[in-house]
Amino acid sequence: MIKKIKRVQKVLKAAALHSEEFRKASQMECPAGCSLCCLKKDIYASPLEFLPLAYHLHQTDKADAFYDELELRAENTICGIFTPLSLDGWGCTEYEYRGLICRLFGHSTTSDKMHQKRMVTCKTLKETPAYQELKPAQLLQAPPFQDYYMQLAAIDFQLANESLPINQAIKRAIELVSTYYSYRGTKKPA
Ligand code: SF4
Numbered sequence: 001m002i003k004k005i006k007r008v009q010k011v012l013k014a015a016a017l018h019s020e021e022f023r024k025a026s027q028m029e030c031p032a033g034c035s036l037c038c039l040k041k042d043i044y045a046s047p048l049e050f051l052p053l054a055y056h057l058h059q060t061d062k063a064d065a066f067y068d069e070l071e072l073r074a075e076n077t078i079c080g081i082f083t084p085l086s087l088d089g090w091g092c093t094e095y096e097y098r099g100l101i102c103r104l105f106g107h108s109t110t111s112d113k114m115h116q117k118r119m120v121t122c123k124t125l126k127e128t129p130a131y132q133e134l135k136p137a138q139l140l141q142a143p144p145f146q147d148y149y150m151q152l153a154a155i156d157f158q159l160a161n162e163s164l165p166i167n168q169a170i171k172r173a174i175e176l177v178s179t180y181y182s183y184r185g186t187k188k189p190a
């Protein structure tokens with residue numbers, strides 16, 4: 001399990017770095033404190049991309065409480081990690097452990113049927129001059145959305161391809177990690 005989590009972490013870090021490099025190069029900047037993408041009610045993610053978060057929650061004895069919180073908000077499909085009260089104004093309370101979708105959305109690309117690159121981004125960024133002036137060559141520098149999900153699939157095909165509403169994906173990740181380490185009777189990885 002810990003090897004799998006570390007491999008996922010590596011993909012998550014690479015995606016964040018790639019996305020950050022593209023953001024800087026393209027100058028497509030999110031307005032300070034904008035968290036509209038976190039407030040979407042229909043974010044889908046895989047349990048695999050939240051294994052590092054689940055492991056972190058487990059190691060800090062917060063997994064059960066957070067799982068119960070997610071159970072209680074079953075009707076509320078906004079990401080349970082989001083808070084409008086964060087000090088930095090962005091709202092993600094577990095930024096270091098955010099999922100792959102969170103790292104790629106806004107500054108990544110997908111390929112259409114004609115193999116043309118298209119940005120996977122939001123209305124706010126599409127309205128920026130930087131977006132409107134993007135050149136095809138620049139799009140090649142952006143993280144390719146599918147490539148990063150394929151890297152996750154290479155780690156665990158089934159868990160990477162389970163597309164669930166984000167809170168369900170997080171719950172499933174917590175269940176997997178908690179069950180694994182409860183069975184082993186230890187919190188510390190061997
Ligand atoms: S990607 Fe778009 S919606 Fe999300 S924070 Fe940036 S500007 Fe806001």
Ligand code: SF4
Binds near residue numbers: 038080093095097
């Ligand atoms: S994990 Fe963080 S970045 Fe991702 S949707 Fe939730 S609040 Fe937003």
